[in-house]
Amino acid sequence: MTQDFMPEEVSVFPIPAFTDNYIWCLHNASHAVVVDPGDAQPVMAFLKQHSLSLAAILITHHHHDHTGGIARLVSANPNVPVIGPRGNHIRGITKSVSQGDTVHLPVLSLTFSVIETPGHTLDHIAFYGHGALFCGDTLFSAGCGRLFEGSPEQMLHSLNKFKRLPDDTIVYCTHEYTQANVAFAKAVEPDNAELQAYSDWADAQRNNDNPTLPTDIKTQKAINPFLRSHLSGIQESLASHWGKSPVNDVDAFAGVRRWKDEF
């Protein structure tokens, strides 16, 4: 697969929200699209500061910290399209999309395809295009979303869809959970040298008040235990942690997820 990268005039900026959320804002000099606006206030401040008009809102799943700002943003920007999962359970969605659908954002000359990624929630979707993946709470740097609604098998299948994307795909995760995730990843893979180097980099980023995101698929395949649970090193770690070897890849993934839940 070759990548058709983001147009040069489009920037992607993480608007911080709550304690550790990022609301990704894609914008050119005049228009903006935001992903998962859990809170309207920081988005409105960013738009005002940069004199941007809101052109669309993308939603990955129903959790309040990803949807709580929709109503206020729509009342301030009537007719703005709100594109998100099907099911009519998220107030304010004007266009429901599912696996394989295409989302056109003409003001930014962007087109994304929709990838369904059940696991964290059953309605979860991701937006992929121009070498960029907006993955919501499915994938985090060195981690993945908790299984609130889906099964380990569903989540593993969803993450495997991401693993098949080109290595240089930029991954825009929605939470700054990296350092806690890395601490866990090091417990699972104490001998992973790339993970150790990444850990040092992430600490330096946070010490300088910089985000650790976005990341990319290549890095995640090298350091993220949830993308690596099929490897023998992790399976041996699981066997010593749980006192029994995983019987298959789903069992291994579930074992890593359960271990993290208790970490």
Ligand SMILES: [Zn+2]
């Ligand atoms: Zn969530």
